[in-house]
Amino acid sequence: MIVAVFEDEHVENFLPLTYTRAVFELRSGAFTPIQRIEKRFPESKLLLFARSYLHPVLRCRFPFPINDTEAIDDEVLIINGALHVNKQTLKLIEKKVNENVAVTLKDRLALARLKKTVAKKHGDFLLNPTAQKIRKLLKECRVLRAENLPLTRYPWDLVDANSKFLKDDFALLTNRKGEGELDARVAIYGEKSDVHISEGAFTEPYVILDAREGPVYVGENTVLQSGSRISGPAYIGANTIIASAQVREGCSIGDVCRIGGEIEQTTVHGFTNKHHLGYIGHSYIGEWVNIGAATTNSDLKNTYGTVKIRIKERLVDTERTKVGCFMGDHAKTSIGTQIYTGLKIGVAAHVHGFVTQDVPSFTVWAKSLGAQPVELFLKSVVETQKRVFARRGVKQTKEDVELLKKILTITSQERRKAGVLKKKFEL
Secondary structure: EEEEEEEEHHHHHHHHHHHHOOOHHOEEOOHHHHHHHHHHOOHHHHHEEHHHHHHHHHHOOOHHHHHHHOOOOOOOEOOOOOEEOHHHHHHHHHHHEEEEEEEEEEEEEEEEEEHHHHHHHHHHHHOOOOOOHHHHHOOOEEEEEEOOOEOOHHHHHHHHHHHHHHHHHHHHOOOOHHHHHHHHOOEEOHHHHEEEEEEEOOOOOOEEEEEOOOOOOOOOEEEEOOOOEEEEOEEEOOEEEEEEOOOOEEEEEOOOOOOOEEEEEOEEEOOOOOOOEEEEOEEEEOOOOOOOOOOOEEEEEEOOOEEEEEEEEEEEEEEEEEEEOEEEEOEOOOOOEOHHHHOOEOOOEEEOOOOOOOOOOEEEOOOOHHOEEEEHHHHHHHHHHHHHHHHOOOOOOOHHHHHHHHHHHHOOHHHHHHOOOOOOOOO
16 A cells, blocks of 8 residues: 655645645654654555655655655555644544545545545645645545544644653654663652663763653753753654753754753754753744744743734634744844744744744844844855754755755745845844
């Protein structure tokens, strides 16, 4: 059986996070949706379908065919890339999703099993999954309407689900090699079996690992420095440094990160630095982000009311009182940056001072300091990326550069609407 993973029209809800990656690359818990699918269907042939401009970088990241409908030569299980396939979803697939059966959640296609002839007939919808094409496909299927599936719709869904996924993922993680070095003066609260220190990891004296509310996983060659407190559920990737930080419950931290200060209920993708004091909470942070010293975000309004976020030109009520910020890849904050509740900071944006509204991609933003927002020069962004990559032993590729060029083009309208000027930044 083939498993084909696709993006639907809701991918725009996750911008700016999905400018640089497919929706199935958005981590919640220890894994991304595509990693979960790989684990659940190890014997299946995987096909990936995403926006065409991402094709070159996805080809570098994955060994699977990308946007290749000709590769459909068997029965196909199609899975929405925003669906995190957990045990319950897998049970649903095994027991109820037979040939030409589709599952929807609030009229959104979550998954379907199609026989080869139907898959070939409607395969082009995977490249452009419009509502009209999906309706045509569903006419050939028996439709099951689900009431509860881990199908994310907005970025705050990823943040909300993090703690539950971390608890579920621990069993999949702890079959890896361990244990790393755990100093005798480390304090563990809860069951020791709920703490996993991977091979090569080192935990210095006077670290507190609190697994009473959920497990704690520490990846290979990661260092927990003295004075750190890690509260579960928590996932910390490989080759990361926790620099005397307060990592509170519900955090998922990627590989090769530097984390200091305080962080709570937040996902941080790999190669991101938050090395200094400051608070980041109920947030989602992309890859290669640099968070300057004393940067802090708000995740609660003074009125304790629900947070509203602008999605595709309309305000959406999150129906949550705790929502932080959402930062795209390569974004950077200066020292002392203060980010207001529920804001988005775009790809490669540079922000200074008080940030009180969404910041477009490729923008230098310092309105609170009296400066007009200006567009970053592409040459500068490319050169900065090259320097940052080199600091972590990563070589910039032509695909990396072309992706930056493409995103600069497709985000031009958001800068125009925000009044971003094309001139040299001046304070």
